Amino acid sequence: MAFRLDGKVALVTGGSRGIGLETANYLAERGAKLFLVDVDEKGLNETVQILKEQGLEVESCAADISNSESAQKAVDSCVEQFEKIDILVNNAGITRDGLAIRMKDADWEMVLQVNLTGSFYMARAAAKYMMRARAGRIVNVASVVGMMGNAGQANYAASKAGVIGMTKSLAKELASRGVTVNAVAPGFIETKMTEAMTEEAQKAVLSVVPMKRYGKPAEVASAIGFLASEQAAYITGQVVVVDGGLNM
Numbered sequence: 001m002a003f004r005l006d007g008k009v010a011l012v013t014g015g016s017r018g019i020g021l022e023t024a025n026y027l028a029e030r031g032a033k034l035f036l037v038d039v040d041e042k043g044l045n046e047t048v049q050i051l052k053e054q055g056l057e058v059e060s061c062a063a064d065i066s067n068s069e070s071a072q073k074a075v076d077s078c079v080e081q082f083e084k085i086d087i088l089v090n091n092a093g094i095t096r097d098g099l100a101i102r103m104k105d106a107d108w109e110m111v112l113q114v115n116l117t118g119s120f121y122m123a124r125a126a127a128k129y130m131m132r133a134r135a136g137r138i139v140n141v142a143s144v145v146g147m148m149g150n151a152g153q154a155n156y157a158a159s160k161a162g163v164i165g166m167t168k169s170l171a172k173e174l175a176s177r178g179v180t181v182n183a184v185a186p187g188f189i190e191t192k193m194t195e196a197m198t199e200e201a202q203k204a205v206l207s208v209v210p211m212k213r214y215g216k217p218a219e220v221a222s223a224i225g226f227l228a229s230e231q232a233a234y235i236t237g238q239v240v241v242v243d244g245g246l247n248m
């Protein structure tokens, strides 16, 4: 039988579309209550409306996770609504690609600020509640690019490598309190993020993926869901790679 998450409260950042939305659906199908956080207020409201029409228990907060105060408020607001936070999925992320020698300071800084610093703000805020509850699951969405590097993505690769280092450090700090911290590292997944790649770049990617196809958001969501479950209680500080064999 599939694992259940009945009664669990899951906060998913970047939950209004792509991997975040797919993960939200996956967790809700197993019984979790959802708290979605996204900087795109319009997209978030539309998504929440659709999920509510499906009969799901979902609340939300439009917030920019790269702002320390907003991140803290988002987590506090989840706890105000649902009285706790059991699962944090740090999924929100952005790209601003370009070759390093031409990369603008703003593009370097923004990607680091959202992907790494924002994930840290959210994890720090959630960890305080989880430590008190002596239970919790934090799943950070990294990327294989953070392990392998990628031309044109020095900022993104650095941010995702940082997420992996942060994951392992938090895992060590929180293990004795019953809180696990893991990362999922997707390869190339069919979402708006990969749609933005040029046809040439897409061809180059598929030529090196042993499975010769993109992954689906649902294939990432199931790995995140497992790490968020009771069944993964003895797994912490790990990076689960979901990439069709790209990085092995």
Ligand SMILES: NC(=O)c1ccc[n+]([C@@H]2O[C@H](COP(=O)([O-])OP(=O)(O)OC[C@H]3O[C@@H](n4cnc5c(N)ncnc54)[C@H](O)[C@@H]3O)[C@@H](O)[C@H]2O)c1
Pocket: 013, 014, 015, 016, 017, 018, 019, 020, 037, 038, 039, 040, 043, 063, 064, 065, 066, 090, 091, 092, 093, 094, 114, 118, 141, 142, 143, 144, 185, 186, 187, 188, 189, 190, 191, 192, 193, 194
């Ligand atoms: N698509 C891929 O191939 C791929 C591969 C590896 C890793 N990832 C990672 O998976 C995660 C989700 O990617 P996706 O492809 O679904 O992307 P996406 O662009 O479809 O969705 C990202 C979501 O995050 C939100 N967001 C962006 N900045 C935010 C901020 N500052 N505060 C709050 N929300 C914010 C966006 O509004 C959007 O809803 C990202 O962390 C991405 O780096 C994606």
